[in-house]
Amino acid sequence: MSSSSSSDSTAVDDAKFIGSVMAKTVAYYENRLGETSRAQPNLRKSPLCRNHEARHNRLIEYYFADDAVYAVKFSRRFRMSKKLFLRIVGDLEGRFPYFQWKMDARGKKCLSHSKMHGFKFCKAICLVYGQQYLRKPTINDIHQLYTVHEGKHGFLGMLGSIDCMHWSWSLYPNAWRGQYMRGDHKEPTIILEAIASHDLWIWHAFFGPASANNDINVIDQLPVFNDIYLGKSHDVPFQVNGVAYKRGYYLTDGIYPPLSVFVKSFTCPNDTKRKKFKETQESARKDVERTFGVLKRRWQVLTVGARSYEVKRLQHVMYACIILHNMILEDEGRVICRYNENEVLPNVEGVAVGTQEYRVNKREVHNRDLHQVLRADLVEHIYRAHIQPPQELSYNDDLFDEPDEDSDIFVKSEDSDNESDAGENDADDQREDEDDDSE
Template identity: 75%
Template sequence: MSSSLSFNSTAVEEDKFIGSVMVKTVAYYQNRLGETSRARPNLRKPPLRRNHEAGHDRLIEDYFVDDAVYAAAFHISNGKWMQGEKGLSPIQKCMASIRQLAYGMSADKWDEYFRMSDRTVRESVYKFCKTICLVYGQRYLRKPTINDIHQLYTVHEGKHGFPGMLGSIDCMHWSWSLCPNAWRGQYMRGDHKEQTIILEAITSHDLWIWHAFFGPAGANNDINVLDQSPVFNDIYLGKPHDVPFHENEVAYKRGYYLTDGIYPPLSIFVKSFTCPNEPKRKKFKEAQESARKDVERAFGVLKRR
């Protein structure tokens, strides 16, 4: 009986001790938290007053008045730009988006001239690109329809002498001088002095690039890019626009693309001869390489040559 009483008293004392320790610990951390919250400075930056009206006035004087500083670039005569609330005007956002896309600079590069924050520039670029896709997507950002394919067959046969030709496919390494430091190792090749992005494109005779595949990282060539490209997804899924054509009394199910020698030997690719000996093969080689200048010309336009 005495042992049980002593055990109970010891347990009560332990509970009291643990309770007092917990109370002191909670009070200690509450005091520390109160001191920290009182001593913590306000790390949030106050909003900057960028004077949006001054940026708008400067842009109008440089480009959109009769005696503009850069009148040779373009001129728009419209006296309604100044209407609306005092803030960033639509023309400021459009010009910032166009420059961001044209020069590839960081978003905060244009704060000094346009008086716009980097967040506003990023949002403007996103909305600008979304609007461009919405307005021009149905006309330009699409694959050829059946009528387009018939027209491509006719024009390519008349211009290059290749019936059933859909276009030319090739890849181009695009220099990326402003590549982020964290990605430089992924986009570096030993045969290039700076980082590059590889572009796969299909081009018709009139420089219509109706297929473009950008951006796979690594030391890629045309074959690696083709393995990752969605160019033949419709064929794999069984949803292609099969437009047959006839040549030399032979019916072919679909058209083909002109390529260089690195592409695999598929029926949809027409390559040139490596070392032609016969006159017919020499003539075919010259015609095929001449027709493939369409895609090379398109790459030259993209590179502004």
């Protein structure tokens, strides 16, 4: 009896203990549930009155008013003249409602809708001005390019220079890192292939190839020769050293293939004529290099890493920078060719892809023998022009400083030295020939 009574008392104590624990647990969770069900205080900060309209009016007072405070510094701030800036603003506002002022429900100006978003602005620039400022050269443009390049560089039939530029890509997708990465760059880049003339005008731009490609692979994708293949190009003939050629050419560096529309330099010239040609060709080809430098200096977005995941958006940014670059050159009066909207272009009927005419045109562009013949004729022409320099053509070129008065002295001295060296070389060659004949 004693053992059974003790076990019953123990069971009662355990039941009381468990009941008390359960009661405390239920009370605890009820309290927690009550706390969470209460309304939480609003932790968001109160909106700040930033007074955007006052800042906008201050910007107008500083730069755009008739008696602006910083009227002299406008070009330094916006990289263009006030006239050109207002022209762009007016064209975009008149065509796209996105860039127009709007009123909200309170009757105030809605700045959030009128703000120029970067990618939308670049896309609008490409749509409005792309046809004019990224146009192909017409027949009159080609004649003017021939004339100016002959007077400035001594190259007959020169259309411009072609080269590549790399734009670093910071926010690249990790899956694309391999194809946009190259060993000579620290981060992925995207390639821009461009053609520029002496006035730094960019006539052709092809942006988007992966940086794993080199200049040769990019040439295979370049659409600049499609018109030649299809028979739609405006071919303007010229003559060099008494030989007639069908169309103009571009100056390139050594990595490009020897096409009939390219003129490359010599790797290791071994005579006076080739040395002079190498010096002149590399000097003239700096036009495109200087164009890339001005483009990066003018638009800082091209000097930092690209901040978008999509290549198409980056294309709009790059083409917009190029279009604005050409617009600034035209506004400052530095261009060789002016746009004539009333010019009537000849209607050229092309050929279909894969036909016999298409293959003939493509073989003509890739003719290496024609490349060698053209370069040999240009070597003779440049050497003769160096002995008797042509008169400089005068056109509005404010990009470069005028030559010093003492520059003629150095030119004459160089010419006399080259003539004396050429005479000594000819005499040495005659002696060698006599020795060979005697043997």
